[in-house]
Amino acid sequence: MAKKLLVLSAAAYSKQPELCLKSHFDVVEMVNEVTVDCGRIFDHDCYAYVALLHTKKAIAIGYRGSTSAFQLLSQALSLARHKVHFLDGKGKINQYFYRAYQAIWDEMEAGVIESLKKYPDYNIWITGHSLGGALASLTSVYMIYNGTVKLSQTENYSFGQPRVGDKESADYFHQLVPNFYRVAHAKDIVTVLFPRRFDYRHFPTEVWYDNDMTENSSYVLCKTLTDPECYSEDRNNVEDHSYYFNVHIARYGKAGCPMLNLNTTDDDDYSSSTGSSFGYKIQSVFLTMMATIVNWLFLP
Template structure:
């Protein structure tokens, strides 16, 4: 679902991969007034899994460089009732989408389907926004933490150590999947304004094809996972489980090799 957020028609992927599903809506906003970057997210529901889906789109290829610049030059801001500092660019992008209709669409699905889980996901910038979405939902008591599954791909560092500790303490099911030497997973750097990854990390130090091993590190900034390498790579950021976001343009039939 993280990859399908790159498509102009993610409803095709939702239909392809869930037996009983409904697509709510895709929302797109201008998330950077100066560079006209576009941010996007969608909501859907899988009745067969009894899960609401909230997926945030990542960076387009020509946006990545500028977002790296933003991430390392924009000062973090204090949010979540003063309990954490987060990157302002990521936080503003999330709020723009949240207030443009994602929040209302989510609430509509939640109220119509009591007891369902919530799956929150995204890749790259979308991963940062997914992390902020899950944190917002729990800290504002909109949705119970024990029913949230947060799984992101190529997530940059979103906030400081207090933000990492906040997520660690309130969201039991939170996983950051990292492909090998993914550059974006290493920005902003830790030495800059105290940025810090939250747990848990799932690190594939390989091409992520079917059957390849992974290492799970259930601590913040573990030196046993991706922090153990310094040879960073942009190609590793764009390719997860042997697919790119562009593959979802015409639907997602057969996309999940683990169910074949």
């Protein structure tokens, strides 16, 4: 299931997500696409889509990750802002994530509700990479909290997701959506942002691959917030954040999600760092600098 949802996460980076989805699913119907301005200081967009995967009887919700250094900087600066309450005041979450989620969901909710009414036997698949993973988690939690969908109808996966809120919110999120899986690749640098010293915590369950994520790779299920088998602040690798199941998620999506074996290392365009754009390299350098500074200043 994780590999299916990886395709959905990659599709969010595509200018034509429908074509991306049709590369892997037989009958696809786009419900809506939402692009909102989510930058208060720097102008940048956040994006998500809703699609019907009829042969899978699924309603897919995919959120895009960060696409520019300015967007990363805006998220970094949000560390200086106070967290905000979410869902009955059960804990607080990052203000940037909350505002971005709310702006998208305000425009997307009607399409999701209408799809559920039209296809009540369909499941909902919710996913996203990086920033998209954070927004996906808020969507999953809200839909269960609000009674929009039953927990048994959902598949919830994120890839390279940062921490979203404080410990109280993490505990409450896990209580509401115990079947949410945060997939983490080895030393993915984003999975340790934002700092624990600022009372940011992950919610379970983390699926940690301390390897290249190719076929038959082992993983550890981390069911507590600080599971000693996989908890570590020593995650400082940008490449590990970009690559999941051996494909560069953003480039794979922008290329239309062509059919390939996600388990092997044979697909050079997506399984190596060669050919990375200048913009991507700038983002990588900035992300490394941002995480290094944050870790150096704030981690115990």
